[in-house]
Amino acid sequence: MQFPKPVICVSACLNGENVRYNGQTISDDFVRLLLKFCLPFNVCPEVSIGLGVPRDRILVYYDNNQYKLFQPATQKDVTNLMEQFALSFLSNVHDIDGFILKAKSPSCGVSGTKIYKDTMGKVFHAKGKGLFAAQVLNKFGYLPVEDEGRLRDEDIREHFLIRIFTFAYFREMVDNNPTIQSLLKFHQDCKYILMTYNQKKLNELGRIVAGYKKGEFDNILNEYKTAFYNAFNKKPSQKQHINSLLHIFGYFSDKLNTNEKKHFLHLIDQYRENKIRRTVIIELLRNWAHRFNDTYLLSQKYLNPYPEELAVR
Numbered sequence: 001m002q003f004p005k006p007v008i009c010v011s012a013c014l015n016g017e018n019v020r021y022n023g024q025t026i027s028d029d030f031v032r033l034l035l036k037f038c039l040p041f042n043v044c045p046e047v048s049i050g051l052g053v054p055r056d057r058i059l060v061y062y063d064n065n066q067y068k069l070f071q072p073a074t075q076k077d078v079t080n081l082m083e084q085f086a087l088s089f090l091s092n093v094h095d096i097d098g099f100i101l102k103a104k105s106p107s108c109g110v111s112g113t114k115i116y117k118d119t120m121g122k123v124f125h126a127k128g129k130g131l132f133a134a135q136v137l138n139k140f141g142y143l144p145v146e147d148e149g150r151l152r153d154e155d156i157r158e159h160f161l162i163r164i165f166t167f168a169y170f171r172e173m174v175d176n177n178p179t180i181q182s183l184l185k186f187h188q189d190c191k192y193i194l195m196t197y198n199q200k201k202l203n204e205l206g207r208i209v210a211g212y213k214k215g216e217f218d219n220i221l222n223e224y225k226t227a228f229y230n231a232f233n234k235k236p237s238q239k240q241h242i243n244s245l246l247h248i249f250g251y252f253s254d255k256l257n258t259n260e261k262k263h264f265l266h267l268i269d270q271y272r273e274n275k276i277r278r279t280v281i282i283e284l285l286r287n288w289a290h291r292f293n294d295t296y297l298l299s300q301k302y303l304n305p306y307p308e309e310l311a312v313r
Helices: 029-035 079-091 131-139 154-175 180-189 191-197 199-210 217-230 238-249 258-272 278-291
Strands: 007-011 039-043 059-063 066-071 098-101 113-116 124-128 145-147
Touching: 007 029, 007 154, 059 124, 066 079, 066 131, 079 131, 098 131, 098 154, 131 145, 154 180, 154 217, 180 191, 180 199, 180 217, 191 199, 191 238, 199 217, 238 258, 238 278, 258 278
Parallel strands: 007 039, 007 098, 059 113, 098 145
Antiparallel strands: 059 066, 113 124
16 A cells, blocks of 8 residues: 655654764664655754754753753853744744654753753753754644654554654645545545544534535635644544444444454454454454455555554564
8 A cells, every 4th residue: 555655854863864962873763664654854953053063962951931052061052043943944844744853852852851950950950842842842733743762652653653644645635636525535534543533523524524615615624624633632542442443343244244243342352451452453354344345444544544564563
């Protein structure tokens, strides 16, 4: 199956560039694999504001209700430089599906950056965001923004993958071909992903599409797009996944024999008890969709959300 390539902004050090503060290169196996299926573009905020490679370390400190960026060795405050760069850079970012930023970085850290109470980094305050990452989250909070460390968690990784590939599909299907027909097709293909993530948003999106009137597509599209992105804000629970799996199973209930039905429900119980991965059930549903030549289900992104090479093994 062909998948559209998500457009991803990635910290340059995670994509092979020699831009680390200590002059060393780093590599992350999953990020390297993922980017083969994406259209990445790099950013290194620290090099972009002229700090060079190698460079003396910078740190985030908290002062007078503000987060500031400081280089102890040179006694240089680079807060304004970083904020100006972030605003300028992000204002030119369009048609993007997500970000992968460097964990714990004073510029790019998404959540684990050390923040200090002093400019010399001797008194720890808390963990939080790097200054560039904070601007990313402020402007693109509706998009997936993760660091390579958090992506080692299986649930976080899957949530990230589903979102970036679904958002890329939206760009390919609808943004690049803005017609009511393409929007209807997209909505149909993403029914069970939307059901899994947010049943209320699925219903809302259905009403938006159903309310289309000739000559009003731009308004419909903008309304749909806002609600669609908001549908993915929260990672779905196991219960929400089971609900979607049972709905899809319902398409086959009159075609399967008693033993096949019992086997499926047994797998659901095993998944509920965390004894098997959900992918075991999805693979079975895919097989049945092929067996019964159900083109509607075969087109469902829930059953094929992203390339198999990226799946957790």
